[in-house]
Amino acid sequence: MGNLEYERLHENLKTLGLLRTSESLDNYLEVASKKDMSTIQILDHFLNEEVDDKMQRSLNFRSRKAKFPFKKSIEEFDFSFQPSIDRKTINGLASMKFVHNAENVVFLGPPGVGKTHLAISLGMLAVKNGITAYFTTAADIVDDLKMYSSRGMLKERLRKVSGYNLLIVDEIGYLPLDKEGANLLFQLVSKRYERSSLILTSNKPFREWGQIFGDDVVASAILDRLLHHCTVVNIKGESYRIKDRKRIGLLQREPTDNQQKEE
Numbered sequence: 001m002g003n004l005e006y007e008r009l010h011e012n013l014k015t016l017g018l019l020r021t022s023e024s025l026d027n028y029l030e031v032a033s034k035k036d037m038s039t040i041q042i043l044d045h046f047l048n049e050e051v052d053d054k055m056q057r058s059l060n061f062r063s064r065k066a067k068f069p070f071k072k073s074i075e076e077f078d079f080s081f082q083p084s085i086d087r088k089t090i091n092g093l094a095s096m097k098f099v100h101n102a103e104n105v106v107f108l109g110p111p112g113v114g115k116t117h118l119a120i121s122l123g124m125l126a127v128k129n130g131i132t133a134y135f136t137t138a139a140d141i142v143d144d145l146k147m148y149s150s151r152g153m154l155k156e157r158l159r160k161v162s163g164y165n166l167l168i169v170d171e172i173g174y175l176p177l178d179k180e181g182a183n184l185l186f187q188l189v190s191k192r193y194e195r196s197s198l199i200l201t202s203n204k205p206f207r208e209w210g211q212i213f214g215d216d217v218v219a220s221a222i223l224d225r226l227l228h229h230c231t232v233v234n235i236k237g238e239s240y241r242i243k244d245r246k247r248i249g250l251l252q253r254e255p256t257d258n259q260q261k262e263e
């Protein structure tokens with residue numbers, strides 16, 4: 001190959017953004033000629049590398065955009081610690097069918113039982129499967145929507161947030177919502193209804209959602225849409241955080257008077 005063609009080849013690879021091929025071209029061509037590889041084998045190798053690279057880059061991009069507060073996987077979840085969870089249900093959700101069918105998931109349960117862990121695990125699996133996801137908390141998304149609403153840009157913001165295939169709204173119920181907040185969450189759920197999936201987590205049973213939203217009518221309108229196509233995972237059990245504290249001995253009983261006297 002002449003110098004001119006060689007230079008042009010590298011230039012063209014760069015212009016097309018095929019940087020991986022540009023970097024490994026010289027080495028690989030040498031190996032290919034020693035191994036007497038066919039042109040098809042050589043092209044196949046370079047294109048495979050480029051496709052792998054592109055997929056990795058878009059996975060990294062989706063992961064960054066998803067804003068998960070920490071990384072957790074289903075494999076890291078100890079199902080034996082939380083027998084109230086049906087593993088088959090979680091495995092079914094892990095197939096991502098619920099996202100393709102624009103269905104919802106709600107994790108309910110007291111603190112520390114793994115609601116956020118499972119929500120993030122499903123979100124991370126979604127991202128791995130080419131699905132766009134976004135993680136937020138009820139308090140954060142309400143603040144965010146309020147800010148856009150005050151600038152007269154609520155419609156645009158709702159459209160943007162609804163653009164994610166999967167939206168995770170964590171911690172519904174830890175902070176009560178005012179009228180505007182409740183209304184904004186209703187609009188969000190309404191906009192996504194039957195179009196795209198939501199995963200919600202809450203420490204409060206549905207019968208108490210009227211108190212969270214400060215309004216029984218808004219709460220039941222939200223629940224009506226949310227639960228129409230929904231898997232509810234009701235977790236009843238001990239906090240995993242307490243398990244950890246027990247393990248390192250922080251939750252041992254206070255010494256009794258007798259024990260103190262003996263010391």
Ligand SMILES: Nc1ncnc2c1ncn2[C@@H]1O[C@H](COP(=O)(O)OP(=O)(O)OP(=O)(O)O)[C@@H](O)[C@H]1O
Nearest residue numbers: 076077078081082110111112113114115116117240
């Ligand atoms: N069954 C489990 N197996 C492994 N780790 C767990 C399990 N349950 C919870 N954890 C871990 O315990 C910690 C608390 O769990 P998580 O944050 O998911 O609880 P939560 O139900 O969201 O609680 P909160 O309502 O207080 O937000 C996390 O680090 C999580 O990874």
Ligand SMILES: [Mg+2]
Nearest residue numbers: 115116170171
């Ligand atoms: Mg949580």
